[in-house]
Amino acid sequence: MASTCLDFALKPSTCFSTKLPPNPSKLRVFTVRCSALRSSDAAATGLVERPWDVANARLVLEDGSIWKAKSFGASGTQVGEVVFNTSLTGYQEILTDPSYAGQFVLMTNPHIGNTGINFDDEESRECFLAGLVIRSLSINTSNWRCSEELAKYLAERNIMGIYDVDTRAITRRLRQDGSLIGVLSTEGTKTDEELLEMSRSWDIVGVDLISGVSCKEPYEWVDKTKSDWEFNTNGGHEKNYRVIAYDFGIKHNILRRLASYGCKITVVPSTWPSSETLKMKPDGVLFSNGPGDPSAVPYAVETVKEILGKVPVFGICMGHQLLGQALGGKTFKMKFGHHGGNHPVRNIRNGRVEISAQNHNYAVDPATLPKGVEVTHVNLNDGTCAGLTYPALNAMSLQYHPEASPGPHDSDCVFRDFVELVKQQHA
Numbered sequence: 001m002a003s004t005c006l007d008f009a010l011k012p013s014t015c016f017s018t019k020l021p022p023n024p025s026k027l028r029v030f031t032v033r034c035s036a037l038r039s040s041d042a043a044a045t046g047l048v049e050r051p052w053d054v055a056n057a058r059l060v061l062e063d064g065s066i067w068k069a070k071s072f073g074a075s076g077t078q079v080g081e082v083v084f085n086t087s088l089t090g091y092q093e094i095l096t097d098p099s100y101a102g103q104f105v106l107m108t109n110p111h112i113g114n115t116g117i118n119f120d121d122e123e124s125r126e127c128f129l130a131g132l133v134i135r136s137l138s139i140n141t142s143n144w145r146c147s148e149e150l151a152k153y154l155a156e157r158n159i160m161g162i163y164d165v166d167t168r169a170i171t172r173r174l175r176q177d178g179s180l181i182g183v184l185s186t187e188g189t190k191t192d193e194e195l196l197e198m199s200r201s202w203d204i205v206g207v208d209l210i211s212g213v214s215c216k217e218p219y220e221w222v223d224k225t226k227s228d229w230e231f232n233t234n235g236g237h238e239k240n241y242r243v244i245a246y247d248f249g250i251k252h253n254i255l256r257r258l259a260s261y262g263c264k265i266t267v268v269p270s271t272w273p274s275s276e277t278l279k280m281k282p283d284g285v286l287f288s289n290g291p292g293d294p295s296a297v298p299y300a301v302e303t304v305k306e307i308l309g310k311v312p313v314f315g316i317c318m319g320h321q322l323l324g325q326a327l328g329g330k331t332f333k334m335k336f337g338h339h340g341g342n343h344p345v346r347n348i349r350n351g352r353v354e355i356s357a358q359n360h361n362y363a364v365d366p367a368t369l370p371k372g373v374e375v376t377h378v379n380l381n382d383g384t385c386a387g388l389t390y391p392a393l394n395a396m397s398l399q400y401h402p403e404a405s406p407g408p409h410d411s412d413c414v415f416r417d418f419v420e421l422v423k424q425q426h427a
Contacts, residue, residue, distance in 0.1 A: 054070070056186055057184065057185065057186045058184075058185050059104075059133065059182055059183070060182060060183045060196050060198075060199055061082065061173075062196070062199040063177060064196060065173070067170065069162035069164055070162065070163055071162055072151040072154065072155075072161045073151055073160050073161035074154060074159055074161075075160070076160065077187050078104075078131055078183070079130070080102055080103050080104045080129075080130030080181070080182065080204075081103045081130075081181055082103070082106060082133070082181070083106065083336065084105075084170070084174055084175075084336070085106065085108065085359075086108050086109075086339070086340030087107070088342075089115075090357075092115075092118070092121045092122065093121055094359075095127050096124045098123075098124050098128045098213035098249030098250070098289075098290060098291060099249050099251075099318070099360070101130075101209045101291035102207070102209050104130050104131040105129050105133065106171065107132070107134050107135075107167065108340075110167065111136050111138060112132075113141070113149070113150035114141060114143075115146060116150065117147065117150060118143070118146055118148075119147060124252060127159050128249070128291070131159060132161040134162070134165075135163065135168075137151065137164075174336050178335040178336050180199075181200070181203065181204070204292065205296075207293065209292030209296075210290040210300065211270055211297075213248075213249040213291060214248060214290075215267060216269060218266055218267065219266070220266055220267075221255045221266070221267055222265075223255070223259060224259040225253075225256045225257060232260070239423075239426075240264045241262060241263050242263075242264050242266070242280075243265050243283065243285065243286055244280060244284075245265050245266070245267045245268070245285075245286040246287050246300075246303070246319070247268065247270060248318045248322075249288065249289055249290030250288035250290075251401070253403040254288060254289070254403045256403070257415050258415060258418075261416060262419060266280065270300060273303075274302075274307050278310060278311075283422045284311055284313065284418065284421070285307055285311055285314070286313075286314050287300075287313065287314070287315040287319030288319050289319065290319075291318070292318075294325060295325070295331060297322070301325045301326050304319075304322050304323055308326060308395060309393040311394070312394040312395070312421045313395045313396075314395075314397065315388075315395075316401065317359070317398075317399060317401065319397060320388065320397035324385075324397075327370060327390060329364055329366070329369040329370075333362055334360075337359075337361035338359070338360055338400075339358065340357070341356075341406035343356045343379060343380075344381065345377050345386045345387075346378050348375065354377075354407055354411050355406050355410055356386075356410065358399070358400040359401065360399060363384045364385045365385075366385045372392055374390070375387065375388060376388060385399065386398065386400060387399060394421055396418065402414045402415065
């Protein structure tokens with residue numbers, strides 16, 4: 001075994017001050033030999049240089065900053081928009097929320113992975129986000145429902161993740177400069193300059209992302225909220241109302257809550273013609289959440305226009321933005337968006353404050369809306385529009401996710417409001 005040795009001797013004069021102890025003759029001089037294995041010989045001996053992971057990944061942002069990290073999950077190179085999420089829990093719901101398509105989600109909560117993965121909490125059929133950025137990856141799990149570890153889960157779904165990176169510093173940069181395009185890479189053959197060029201040549205604005213997350217064929221949704229989790233025992237209605245749900249990236253729990261309120265639901269693709277929807281004679285139509293820029297999907301705006309006024313409609317998140325455009329309003333890209341489970345929203349109609357879960361980078365400009373459209377909810381962090389209603393056309397919408405449970409159930413009553421709106425049309 002090749003090694004590098006260093007010998008040195010310890011003498012009384014070097015161990016003590018110039019004043020020797022009472023019996024210096026009893027002190028012994030001894031030699032210490034230190035050996036270090038050269039890195040070039042580590043592979044040949046079967047030994048490794050370090051018993052811990054080393055930085056093997058980079059996050060390169062379009063502003064030129066380079067963040068070294070350790071990788072988990074999938075390997076390779078991926079480009080996306082970096083956004084931060086302030087949720088303390090629910091990382092699995094975030095991973096499977098289609099609204100994160102095309103984005104790297106940075107979690108501000110430092111400890112991720114400690115509850116593992118269970119397959120009851122997934123919000124869609126797969127992971128759609130571009131990657132996950134965290135501070136500390138939990139080395140063990142402690143949840144009775146856990147069936148798999150986070151790293152294995154991401155690797156199986158070809159999703160990249162990095163950890164041991166300064167997420168506080170990146171979050172402050174995003175808050176100051178706004179959302180940034182970044183590139184995640186584990187490939188050492190790619191230079192920093194190449195990755196930086198990738199980040200500056202890619203854009204998420206103006207890209208249709210909902211067509212990539214929507215279902216391809218209509219299907220019936222029948223599952224209600226499981227009895228173990230159902231908190232609203234008065235949710236049932238004497239009649240099952242037929243609702244068509246446009247899938248722009250719909251979350252499963254939205255469908256569960258609608259079903260629990262007595263709705264018979266057919267889910268249709270984002271490109272489903274409005275004429276086919278009206279042929280099905282629905283009692284109401286839901287326009288779901290989804291990823292990206294609402295102005296990049298004019299076909300969806302036209303669908304909303306063609307259905308407005310014919311049946312009651314309810315828009316959530318992307319559906320809210322599409323409704324705002326269909327009514328003649330405009331949307332705009334926010335500086336860094338709303339992503340998290342702790343956003344306070346005031347319901348203007350009753351004065352209540354709801355703690356909401358939100359995930360969007362765009363908002364409706366209420367100043368551009370026509371007369372008769374009422375802003376019903378306002379985000380208390382920045383005053384942006386968080387809900388609309390247009391009684392003349394039996395339309396209502398929310399910018400945030402009423403099916404989520406950060407409050408824990410502050411916003412769930414909006415499903416009852418939609419059912420009541422539908423019910424009034426049959427009175």
